[in-house]
Amino acid sequence: MLITFEGIDGAGKSTQIRKLTTHLRNQGEEVLTLREPGGTEVAEKIRTILLESRHDITPVGELLLFSASRAELINEVIRPALLEGTTVILDRFFDSTTAYQGYGRGIDLPTLRSIIALSTDGLQPDITFYLDILPEEALIRKFSEKSIPLAFDNEELDRMERSGLDFYQKVHEGYKTIMQQEPSRFVSINARQSIQEIHTLILKTLKGRLPNPLP
Ligand code: ADP
Ligand code: TYD
Numbered sequence: 001m002l003i004t005f006e007g008i009d010g011a012g013k014s015t016q017i018r019k020l021t022t023h024l025r026n027q028g029e030e031v032l033t034l035r036e037p038g039g040t041e042v043a044e045k046i047r048t049i050l051l052e053s054r055h056d057i058t059p060v061g062e063l064l065l066f067s068a069s070r071a072e073l074i075n076e077v078i079r080p081a082l083l084e085g086t087t088v089i090l091d092r093f094f095d096s097t098t099a100y101q102g103y104g105r106g107i108d109l110p111t112l113r114s115i116i117a118l119s120t121d122g123l124q125p126d127i128t129f130y131l132d133i134l135p136e137e138a139l140i141r142k143f144s145e146k147s148i149p150l151a152f153d154n155e156e157l158d159r160m161e162r163s164g165l166d167f168y169q170k171v172h173e174g175y176k177t178i179m180q181q182e183p184s185r186f187v188s189i190n191a192r193q194s195i196q197e198i199h200t201l202i203l204k205t206l207k208g209r210l211p212n213p214l215p
Contacts, residue, residue, distance in 0.1 A: 004125040007175070008139075011191045040077060139165070152165070
């Protein structure tokens with residue numbers, strides 16, 4: 001089973017993934033947790049290129065680098081794990097590309113879809129949790145996590161985080177459109193709730209859907 005988490009930076013994805021992974025492992029489930037971009041030697045190198053703030057990268061270059069990282073991760077890690085029956089939890093997948101490079105950077109959607117199809121070889125998540133929060137609020141969490149003032153030119157931010165509020169608003173709108181197109185795959189959760197409330201909702205949703213259902 002492939003479970004993915006989506007949402008803008010600071011929505012709380014990593015926090016929920018950590019809790020879910022611990023919970024499932026305590027139930028005896030084989031779980032592999034990964035984040036995009038990254039997860040293989042090559043993909044981690046691509047991650048560094050993409051996120052280091054000193055690089056200037058064109059939208060097309062960015063799309064191809066995220067896609068290259070994804071192709072490596074799927075081929076080397078995700079497909080083999082799924083074939084063994086492991087539950088794979090992914091912090092971001094191709095919906096991030098549609099939201100950030102498509103709606104955020106403005107790459108045309110038919111081109112983007114064909115590149116996603118090529119890089120994923122058709123792999124689809126079984127379920128996608130979308131943590132919904134306004135960009136302003138999510139980014140305030142990021143700034144306070146890093147203990148830095150609210151300024152998008154701050155050098156402590158990574159290259160993507162420096163894209164500015166307008167960009168994140170487009171990404172946020174983009175996610176809404178993506179979810180409307182595939183309502184059966186997405187579970188949208190209000191990310192302003194407490195960490196524990198969100199965790200409980202995720203467990204409730206997964207109950208009965210995992211290969212070894214949760215008690
Ligand atoms: P993401 O992986 O989506 O970027 P994180 O899980 O790293 O988000 O969370 C970003 C920051 O927000 C962290 O400091 C985290 O402790 C905090 N956080 C996560 N979930 C919540 C929540 N439900 N309410 C308040 N703060 C949260
Ligand atoms: P990361 O720190 O892993 O995410 P987060 O800030 O949510 O904890 O950073 C990954 C960044 O890359 C994030 O800004 C989203 C962006 N991204 C894309 O633009 N396109 C993609 O396809 C992926 C996977 C990520």
